[in-house]
Amino acid sequence: MTAMPLPQLRLEVPMNDLDAQYRQIKGEVDAALARVIEEQSFILGPHVQRFEANYADYCKVGHCIGVSSGTDALVLALLAVGVGEGDEVIAPALTFGATIEAICQVGARPVLCDIDPQHYTIDPEQVRRCLSDRTRAIVPVHLYGQVADMDGLNALAVERGLVLIEDAAQAQGARFRGEPAGSLGRVGCFSFYPGKNLGAYGDAGGLTTNDEVLAERLKRLRNHGQVAGDKFNYREIGFNARMDGLQGAVLSTKLPHLNDWNERRRVIATRYCAELAGLDCMTHPVEAPHAHHVYHLYVVRVPDRDALAASLQAAGVETAVHYPHPMHLTPAFRLLGCGEGSLPVSEQVCREILSLPLYPEMSDEQVDWVIDAVWRHYV
Ligand SMILES: Cc1ncc(COP(=O)(O)O)c(C=O)c1O
DSSP states (O other), X not given: OOOOOOOOOOOOBOSOOHHHHHHHHHHHHHHHHHHHHHHTOOBSHHHHHHHXXXXXXXXXXXXXXXXXXXXXXXXXXXXXXTXXXXXXXXXXXXXXXXXXXXXXXXXXXXXXXXXXXXXXXBOHHHHHHHOOTTEEEEOOBOGGGOOOOHHHHHHHHHHXXXXXXXXXXXXXTOEETTEETTSSSSEEEEEOOTTSSSOOSXXXXXXXXXXXXXXXXXXXXXXXXXXXXXXXXXXXOOOBOBOBHHXXXXXXXXXXXXXXXXXXXXXXXXXXXXXXXXXXXXXXXXOOTTEEOOOSSEEEEOTTHHHHHHHHHHTTBOOBOSXXXXXGGSGGGGGGOOOTTSSHHHHHHHHHEEEEOOOTTOOHHHHHHHHHHHHHHHX
């Protein structure tokens, strides 16, 4: 009897694998969490302070303020720089909803702007067209892990006296001209949502700035308008937007690994780009001049996005779309008055983008598997 060939082992490749990361650092994380519980230091406190100091160093800024989410970081940043009723804030149409939501939450009007078709970040030339007498701030989003064109944006900000607030939620460790995301504007806003390059074990966020007065205001705003050492003497109307001790401890544990994890992301991105380069129908991410991309997401463009996603799913490869709709075509933000066709690059990109799995714990075999599955869809 002839032996039957063994069926090829099928790999499953999820979009992310937080469990694999936890297993690598389980000892460190468990010990850090236990310490917080033993010390009963649940809100702000020494574990948050330690993370704030370490993350400020990492971002090469004077101050980091730990908060409860990236969304709260954006709201607090806008308020603290004085954006409010009657102001306009320019932001890209291709982003996660929180960017635009935060502008609305402080009573300002978001002015949605088109993106650079190569890098998917806000296009300074388009920003210029969005300016008005009411423009107070620009919120560039360092989308997918790549810093926006800060040269062009800074020049505009200086020329027009505007505030630059970085939405660096997806860009922990990214750099522009060697300088870290979060140090490139008046204030940087980070999300430490669990799936981010640096992720907490729940919601968490942070603000970075070199401005000491702004940092003090942000600390007040996150804690009901109180200042340290003068409890219940509310200086202004604030929020409950504090970081938890458990999140501070997890983030401090993970931060020393971030550069290695980001390097592994870059290795996988280089493989995708090189080994799928022969597919003419596929557009790969492009690292902009002066940028150090940290590939929070690896987003390709193809004309048959939904068909490719279905083939990959059948092959056990999970994909996602970040994002299927530009902000101005979602029900909540249609009221901003931009109709279909008004921001053509964002609209076209949203029809064609697909995020392939990319996370540091992905094995070389999983990367092979994804590449092979993409090729098999097209040949
Ligand atoms: C670009 C961007 N901005 C803001 C946020 C909001 O962060 P959070 O979910 O921590 O509130 C996110 C989260 O995914 C994001 O991707």
